[in-house]
Amino acid sequence: MKTRIGILGIGGVGGYFGGLLAKTYVDSDVIEIIFIARGNTQKVIAQNGLKITTDTTESIVFPKLISNNPSDIGTLDVLICATKTYDIENSLMSIKDCIISKTMILPLYNGVDATERIQTLFPENTILQACVYIVSMTTAPGNIKKIGSYEKLFFGSTTVPISKLETLQSIFTNAKIESYLVENIEETVWEKFIFISALASATSYLNQNIGGILNNPSNKELYNALLKEISAVALAKGIKLPNDIIAQTITKLEKSPQDNTSSMHRDFLAGNTTEVKSLTEYVVNEGLKYGVLTPKYQQILKKLT
DSSP states (O other), rough: OOEEEEEEESSSSHHHHHHHHHHTTTTTTTTTEEEEEHHHHHHHHHHHHHHHHEESEEEOOOOOEEEEEEEHHHOEEEEESSGGGGGHHHHHHGGGEEEEEEEEEEOOOOOSSHHHHHHHTTTTEEEEEEEEEEEEEETTTTTTEEEEEEEEEEEEEESSSGGGGGGHHHHHHHHOEEEOOOOOHHHHHHHHHHHHHHHHHHHHHHHHOOHHHHHHHHHHHHHHHHHHHHHHHHHTOOOOOTHHHHHHHHEEEEEEHHHHHHHHHHHHHOOOOOOOOIIIIIHHHHHHHTOOOOHHHHHHHHHOO
């Protein structure tokens, strides 16, 4: 029996990692990679393949199948979800017939509430927790651009032993995906969320890239204030964070390409639907729930919505 892996959402993250998997297992007798996409993305990839451009390479990849029709896709052993957070429920319900009780779901989203939201939809399934560090984006349907060499995927579960996830990790490793199985995955996901939430909120509010945040004292002060607020929310929720989480996060940002920005900022500039609910409003709401003041997040939320 083949292990059937579906990739839901062929954008910057899903397209890049899905592309590596499809390239590796195109002729495999034991692993089958299926892209789940619709519209122009589906049409372009079906005709021309998925084009992935990095700083040094360019490749075109064809999956075993690309479709958004559940009867074509069939049932899945693993589902990797990489749509935008505002599309979690709609995208998953559109392929609910592909998800059976043994389907393991790996969410690769920017927010921290995805696992809980998916578990509500599929209470009997194993829903993992994960986060990725990568700078990649869709430049056109079926075209992915990855900037820089840094790419890491962290995943794990609070309910499933790590030994049960080692098979999935070996599938990633064979595809040259740098992945790490993490015992305390919730903390790892929150560390990424603190990084991306403050960055997305600041870049979108100020209409500045990373360099514009770091090199302007008042902008950096706002970013620092956001880090303090979101870290306080995390601690109030009982998330165990490193004592120097704020310094660590700033160091992480300083190592990022200065001309890069957040995907939420790019969406605002393009006039697209944004992830402001998951990346900014969520922090405000959790602050209210746990009695933590988030004045800067509230100020930004008011402007962005």
